[in-house]
Amino acid sequence: MPIKVALVDDHNLFRSGIKSLIKHFKEYEIILEASNGDEFIKKITSGEKPEVLLLDLSMPVMDGVSTAKWLHTFEPGIKTVILSMAEDEKTVLTLLKLGIKGYLLKDSEPEEFKAALDTVAAGKYYYPQFVTEHMMKQLQKPEAEVASTKTELNQRELEFLKYIATELTYKEIADEMSVSVRTIDNYRDSLFEKLQVKSRVGLALYAVKNNLA
Template sequence: MQQTQAPVKVGLVDDHILIRDALANVIRSFDEFSVSIVADNGKEFIDKLNTGNMPEILILDMNMPEMDGHATTRWISQNHPEIKILVLTMYDAESLIHMIKGGVRGFLKKDVPPGELKHALQCILENGTYCSHTITGRLFNLMKTQGTKNSAWGAIILNDNEISFLKLVATEMTYKEIAQKMQISPRTIDNYRDALFLKLNVKSRVGLVMYAVKNGVVTINY
């Protein structure tokens, strides 16, 4: 059975020109897929979005300036939940679960070979999800090791307060100053911190900082 339908439109959002163009070229070389939008960041993507170029699959970089991957994911799952999001990521850490909850359908490592890229796109179309072997492995490992520790099935889910707190933890502010900035009592900060110590299995502020860095809660601007 030959593929005679119109190609599936794919969107690309990544601020690295080189990676983006390389991906675009690879995708354009597949008969079944075409590239309908290319953007530097989430904001630009949303601006360019219209009924003509609405992609069925969106390949999205997570760490971008302007409007980052998480914000973009949130916007898309609210406004266009039919778009299937495939995340371009170097992180195969716990934040995966956050992303899945946020509507992400799959993960690609940036050094994906063309063959697997095609496979990923097809999986997303057919099954609705895609996961590379390496990342599938991590996910299983996560479910296994985290076990029944917190929340539903052990995944580490941070709420908005904890995330904005974590961002501030990775600065030189004292907890008192963080409390002022967050407009809450220093005691509540204590509670946030202690809850995170438990959740993230760390014992000190440095542990929180390293978690935040490793999981992209704070972005490192080189």
């Protein structure tokens, strides 16, 4: 039996292109389409549920993040792959916390699209390269090196890391820590250098792995 796929995107032309592509994959079958999250939820509430969901982020009425939040609560068994041109770190962090299984840029090659689909359908994760690179870097660090790095962080940097994996903006983190946004920027830049990462996602992955968040 083909794996059931749903496609949610507000651009008809893009949906048509994805449908045409998936027709060449005999393992998959698109069972429903929707132009926003609200329409998608109504369809699966009253009808057949997909195994894999291809979800756009920027849509009217109900966007991808709101849809992912709903799925996280009510339909966590649906494997969600985000299809987007956005690489915004805060958005990606939010989606990771909501349990998305995959993230793919819309300008990806068909071969990469198929690889992502196969990986997620098999119950595994398919994340963009910049996320997986940070993740692997942290996982491959020897425990002694991790411990050594932690001892080099001061108390305020460790406190900052507690907030970094949340949805708080840098300004909101500054308010929580009762410091200026400039001070928060200094903490961030210092941690980038000490931990050898280049983004908020990298800091968040380090914090989670080392039980700091």
